[in-house]
Amino acid sequence: MQPNKIQKLAKVLGRQMRKKNKSVKITESNGVSGNGHVHDQKSYVSNSNPVVRQLRMLEIYKFADSIDVLIMTLGTAAALASGACFPLLLLVYQNVTDALVNYGKLQQIADYGLQNLTNVSCENGGFALPDTTTSPIDAIQNVVKWYIVLGFLSILFYTIAFSCYMVSAERQIRRIRFLLFRNILHQEMAWFDVCGKGKLGNMLTDDLVKVNEGIGDKVADFLSLIARMVGCLIFALIKGWKLTLVILAVAPLVIVAFNLTIQLTIKYNIKQIEAYSTANGIAQEVFTAIRTVTAFNGQKKEQTRYAESLQKVPLIGIRKGVIIGFCQVFSNLAIGIVFTAALWYGQYLIKTECRAYSAGILVVIFIACLNTTWCLSQIVPSLEKFAEATASGSFIFEIVARKSKIDSSKEKEGEIPSTLIGDIEFRNVYFTYPAREDQT
Template sequence: MADSERAEEMQENYQRNRKLQEQLHKVRNQVVGPFEIFRFADILDIILMILGLLASLVNGACLPVMSLILGEMSDNLLGGCLVKTNTTNYRNCTQSQEKLNEDMIVLTLYYVGIGVTALVFGYVQISFWVMTAARQTKRIRKEFFHSILAQDISWFDGCDIGELNTRMTDDINKINDGIGDKIALLFQNMSTFSIGLAIGLVKGWKLTLVTLSTSPLIITSAAMFSRIVISLTSKELNAYSKAGAVAEEVLSSIRTVVAFGAQEKEIQRYTHNLKDAKDVGIKKTIASKLSLGAVYFFMNGTYGLTFWYGTSLILSGEPGYTIGTVLAVSCV
């Protein structure tokens, strides 16, 4: 009778542990939405994020406006002195020195003003987003710790206890990196592209369309490598969590390990998990740098295409195209 009851109890424990493993597998593979990750933000965090977002948009607008002013400065310095070869008629190049100095001083002041604006709003966008990221991740750590303490004792049979400490540090640090200054830079780049595109279409739509022809290459390369880096980052975190679980297990029972002379065996276990993390980390670094190199390659190629086609439009006498137009469109 006792044996049958014990067998039933073991069967129940087995079924319960199996269900817990399935739940843990589903949770680990669950994808969190872009807005759901900010559910731990309070009123102050929302205010900081809104102010940081506005500062990012203003800071992002500085680069295309700066390119526009740089184009105006270039046109003023040239003074419309584009003449045909073997021509002695320079009437279009007559511009008073005083007028040129006045225009250049005004444009220089604009340039300085844009620089000060970028300095102030750049500091605001980074500091506010980093501040709210630190506040939210601190709250996430508290909720995670409280959630662990509130679990039933059978829940710990289906997970590695030593892995929880690593999850609470490394994984949450990844969240901190993801919702910190990177969000500010994302909105800054979106603002730069939107305003630069508007300026380019107004100043020279033909040159702008040619410049945008390479954007699918940039987007495709960035998206492809981004998926690879995300996958490798997940594998790296799992490897480090396993290594942390081994270290936690050994240190918590160090006397038993020394008594049985199992130091070398535990070192090999720990080294094996670290080797997996190192290999994945190397692959992730290579993938991220290849992604960055591909993006910069296509971007610099786009600049070359813009200056080449812009020069062709100027030499062909296309109305409205000057050196300043090419410089203004290049910010797209």
């Protein structure tokens, strides 16, 4: 054995001299000897795959630095602002609707010569007279410009929020990927025997993609939806709490319909993909060995096998179409029930409480409640992405934090003999595969 190789081997053995579980006798011609430690290989099966603790939501940002925190703070403020723009748009929409209704009332009064008409009591089915101090056209022109302003601000804020979270996520994923790869390279060989190559490759690709989605643009979407939902709910309650409570009482039907449609669509899409993947596997197998298939005249047999693998695809497609159609009917029915409740009770409130309710208020309350239920149904998929990100990040962070039992990067640790000349003899050293204890 060459001296440089002996020196490297001595360094590795010297690092183990601090632990005293088992002894390794090193006999050299110059009399240098020492006691080292040999790890119990059977413990790797349990220690290499410990029970991974589920990450909390904020723990997934463990590798964010101060710049990332600043970027995410800016993105959070922008996402909340983008969601808050929608209730303000409803306020503008209410003013435009009331102005149009006011214009219609003035036209009716002028056509039928009712200029001397006075207000009739709301309790008797009366209505409030239109405002004659301001022209309806001027009123519309005064408020319609805010559509452009609020629309531009909504786009600007959402772009800032989306960009900030995407940039921060890429910075963190790049840092995690580097630390994960470096720590994997420094693990001992026994750990690789238990962990498996496929699992490591999946961590560096699929799991990191899931973490990226969970800390990236999905967070901006989630915060924007939360701000929009809360803003619409508060806006509707302020404008007319009675009508809002009636609409929200039947709104869960819309949420159930939306989520049912999404879940069933995903379910049958997965079934179609699995069915096509079986057929694609057969086609790939045949094309890879096309010479063998042709040599044994197996074209017809392979055609039959390929056709049989595709028999389930039309059935899945038909079943998917029928079920999604029923879900769409249920969604339309739920929205129709909400429409009916809003219009029936809304017109009653306009007749009995005409000073508190108007056509514009009725319309914007309905839109606000419908947006509240829609945002609530869209939040569920975002929460699923967060759950996937924390589940994938748990094992990744565990690997990043794992200390190797034999770390080759720490060359200066342990006791290193100054000289080493001669033969090396190992005594009482036993070896078993960590994943195969019955083989030695």
